[in-house]
Amino acid sequence: MATPNPDRRSERARHAILEAALELCQEHTYGGLTMEGIAKRAGVGKQTIYRWWPSKAAILLEALQGRSSNTLNFPDTGDLRADLRSQMTQVVAAFTDPMFAAYSKGLIAAAQSDPDIANAVVTSIIKPRVDLCIDRLTSAQKDGDIRDDVDLPAMVELLYAPLYYRLLLHTRPVSEDQVDTILDLTIAGCGA
Amino acid sequence: MATPNPDRRSERARHAILEAALELCQEHTYGGLTMEGIAKRAGVGKQTIYRWWPSKAAILLEALQGRSSNTLNFPDTGDLRADLRSQMTQVVAAFTDPMFAAYSKGLIAAAQSDPDIANAVVTSIIKPRVDLCIDRLTSAQKDGDIRDDVDLPAMVELLYAPLYYRLLLHTRPVSEDQVDTILDLTIAGCGA
Amino acid sequence: MATPNPDRRSERARHAILEAALELCQEHTYGGLTMEGIAKRAGVGKQTIYRWWPSKAAILLEALQGRSSNTLNFPDTGDLRADLRSQMTQVVAAFTDPMFAAYSKGLIAAAQSDPDIANAVVTSIIKPRVDLCIDRLTSAQKDGDIRDDVDLPAMVELLYAPLYYRLLLHTRPVSEDQVDTILDLTIAGCGA
Amino acid sequence: MATPNPDRRSERARHAILEAALELCQEHTYGGLTMEGIAKRAGVGKQTIYRWWPSKAAILLEALQGRSSNTLNFPDTGDLRADLRSQMTQVVAAFTDPMFAAYSKGLIAAAQSDPDIANAVVTSIIKPRVDLCIDRLTSAQKDGDIRDDVDLPAMVELLYAPLYYRLLLHTRPVSEDQVDTILDLTIAGCGA
DNA sequence: GAGTAATCGAGACGGTACGTCCCGTCTTGTT
DNA sequence: AACAAGACGGGACGTACCGTCTCGATTACTC
Known part of the structure; x- marks a missing residue:
């Protein structure tokens, strides 16, 4: 993210x-x-x-990464639904925290008119988490918990998009209940 | 949306x-x-x-409503999947049109820091369309095309949220293919 | 001061x-x-x-004339110095009254960038009073109280200008004492 | 006249x-x-x-001071009347110059509704010149050219006020002739 | 005494300038 | 050479008034 060059950089200033x-x-x-x-x-x-x-979005991005690097893991207990629920609940918790929600909304808003930000958000925040999720789903697919013909990246979107939808469109508050509903519908399907 | 008062307002200025x-x-x-x-x-x-x-967001909102009021209808041919596909494809078309996409992204971005805008977006754009969709799903549920225990508002989110997700997160471009994938997964479910 | 024409004019509005x-x-x-x-x-x-x-200066001008038309007279008791003193003291009183001073200063200020105002001020306020003073001085000159070679309009300026000077330049407050000093110096001269 | 502070100020901008x-x-x-x-x-x-x-008045004030600082001197040839005439003629020249007259009138007009300007005008323009004149008159009084009981500050007003009077009231144009008349009347007096 | 025309109140309109807030660049010491 | 500090040229903000322009709703003269 830096342009000039050296490591003459003041860590004090960076932190502040x-x-x-x-x-x-x-x-x-x-x-x-x-x-x-x-x-x-x-x-x-x-x-x-x-x-x-x-x-300023770049600053915020870097600040956020410093804060949330710990969340980067995806449980694999063998119980797919429980693992997804656990991970999605973490996202709900983040979106529910006023501070974190403010950062996220601000960053995504900035991304709408700045392709660099958009790219950085995807690369450094979204992508790593999506990939972990896909890994878990792949293993579930091997175990026969997910049909073979399911497009896993699309499934990830199906699971997480409704959370972002509520965060950004403000139709209803994001909530833990939502996670269960999403899981029910996504796993079992809506058709009769 | 107006504060001062009368109908002394200049239509010419409003349009311009x-x-x-x-x-x-x-x-x-x-x-x-x-x-x-x-x-x-x-x-x-x-x-x-x-x-x-x-x-300025309020202006854009009003300008957009004047442009897209025609889209407010939901087909009911008896074929649920075809009807959903038809309607969702219209949304994809809008999100794919550079002009419309710019308006939408700008408006949603503005909503992140202005509750009035957020509220107006939901009330005057999202809600009416969601309601029409719920109507169609309700009728489908009566016809036995959707399981009785499915939470219809949640199902609407499941269908449309992935479109917004790609529009706003810029992970992949919104596309017509996406619609089919969403419909497949949502109707049949992902579970084995 | 009116342009359109009739006497259809609302007296109520004019007064207000x-x-x-x-x-x-x-x-x-x-x-x-x-x-x-x-x-x-x-x-x-x-x-x-x-x-x-x-x-707005024209409004103020008309408003002022309605207020001060009474002052238009110049005493002639036979005692020149007393008559001048009496009249000049009236001017000091006006310039000392905060309200009247505000009007006067505002009007003269406006006259600096609006020739119409300048002209109106001279014609309707200054001139009539100067003329009355000149009349009194003319009669005094006939009585032998003023030397024959004295330029009377210039003498009027000598008498009143110092009052305006202090009003507008704000060097010292206008005061009644000033009147006596002016009269002393003007009548007797400063030379040895 | 400055508030923020240092000498980091751009001389280029100031001049422009x-x-x-x-x-x-x-x-x-x-x-x-x-x-x-x-x-x-x-x-x-x-x-x-x-x-x-x-x-803006403050700007003009500073601009004017830069231009006219040279005028700050009062001749003393021993001939009081000639010295006064010489100095007053300089003022007439300034008031007659359209540019300088415009500045002066504008500044004095602004002073009527802004005490800071009024104060600055007196302090930085009027006062220094009046003081020089008083000095000359004091020396003349010692030489016996002016009566001992004459109030010198009042005499200065008597000499210069008529010039300002015509400048600001627009009754008649300021002129060199006026200077002679003022000197005649002020030195010899008007009384018989 | 009804018709009609101009003035009235109100205030929206196209504008200009206000004084403030930030932008991103630049300049000047200091560390 | 990076730093704190902050002045600089610039652009947009939202507000206050300008003088002009509709709007009905009173007037008060004409027929």
Whole structure:
């Protein structure tokens, strides 16, 4: 994400900037996030920010990755439904946390008008998690828990898209109940 | 959406503003849309815009409704899958049209930091279409094409959410193929 | 000062406008005087103002004339110095009254960038008073109280200009003492 | 006159702003002078103006001081009347120059509704010149050219006020003849 | 006494300028 | 050479008034 070059970079400034961005995003919502505000809060010159990040969304992205790297794993207990439920519930928890929800919504909103952000979001956040899920589904398919003709990437979308749908469209709040309903319908199907 | 009051309102100005907003949104993307730009293009004072709309998103919303009110119907040929496919394909067409996609993404992005917009999007765009879909599904459920215990609103989400997911997350392009996959998985289920 | 024509004019509106102008000039200083403000305070449409007056200064001018028409007289007791003192003291009183001072300063300020106002101020306020003074001085000259070679219009300026000087330049407050000093110096001269 | 602080200030911008203000004041009269216009002409952001000056009058004031600092001297040839005439003629020349007259009138007009401007005008323009004149008159009084009981500050007003009177009231044009008349009347007095 | 025309109140309209907030770049020491 | 600080040119913000322009709803003169 950096352009100039060296490792002469001040770790102190980097940390202060990421922290300031997270704090201000909570206080003012993503839309009220300002380069100038971050610089002031972090006690940093604006130039220092522009030197290392191309946009405020990029800062937030990096800040978020630092926070949530731990979530990167997918349980495999042998019970597919339980494993999916466990993982999806973690996502619900994140989307339900006001702070995390604000970051996520802000970042996805920014992605709509900045292809770089869009790309970064997919690559560094979505893709790794989707891949883990596909791995689990592949193993389930081998075990015969999923029909052979099921398109697994599409199935991942079917499972997670409704969570994003509620997060972004604000039709109804994301909730844990939703997870069970999604699992029921997706596994058993709706047809008679 | 209006605050001051009467019907002394100039239809000429209203039209010019909505048209200008649509045009500029195509040319500059939603992020580059400007109250000042709209005013200049429409040949209108800025105050006239602020008098009737609280935000640029509100303008776009009204402009969009004028354009797409025709889409409000849901076929019922007796063939559930065909009907769903037909309707979902229309959504894919809209999301695939660069202009319409730009409006939609911009509006949803704006909704992330403005509850009024969020509410207006749901009420005036999402809800009416979802309701029509639920009607169709209800009738299908009566006909025995859908299991009785299926939560229909959740099923609507299952069908449409993946389209929004790809539109907003930019993982893969929305496509007509997707519709068939969604229908397959949703109707038959993924379980063995 | 009126342009359209008839005497169909509403006396009620005329009065309300003049009163509103005077009131607002006191409250907000001349610079803060607004056509829109006058209209609202007077309970009058803006058009009604523009129909009868070309500028806010014109309104104020008319309002002032209605207030101070009484002052138009110049005493002639035979005692020149006493008569001048009496008249000049009246001017000091006016310039000392905060309300009247505000009007006067505002009007003269407006005259600096509007020749119509400048002309109206001279014609309807300054000139009549200067003429009366010249009359008194002429009679004094005949009586031998003023040297024959004295340019009377210039003498009027010598007497009154210092009052305007302090009013407009804000070097020192206008005061009654000033009158005596002016009279002393003007009548006796400063030379040894 | 400046608020933010340092000497990090751009001399280039300062100069461009002062020049632009003078130019525009000539072209559009003081009333048509605009912060936005100055910024555009000077090729400068508006903020840069607001950072260093509180009002357009303040800009003009500074611009004028840069231009006329040379006039600050008072001749002393021993001939009081000649010295006064020489100095007053310089003022007449300034008031007769359309550009300078425009600045002066605009500034004094602005002073009527802005105490800061009023104060700055007195302090930085009027006062220094009055003081020089008083010095000359004091020396004349010692020489016996002026009576001992004459109030010198009042005499200064008597000499100069008529020039300002004509400048601001627009009764008659300021002229060199006026200087002689003023000197005659002021030195010899008007009384018989 | 009914018809008609102009004035009235109200306030929307196309505009211009306001003074503020940020943007992203640039400049000036400091570490 | 990266840093904190912040001035710079610029663009958009949302507001306040400008002077013009409809709108009905009173008037008050004409027929």
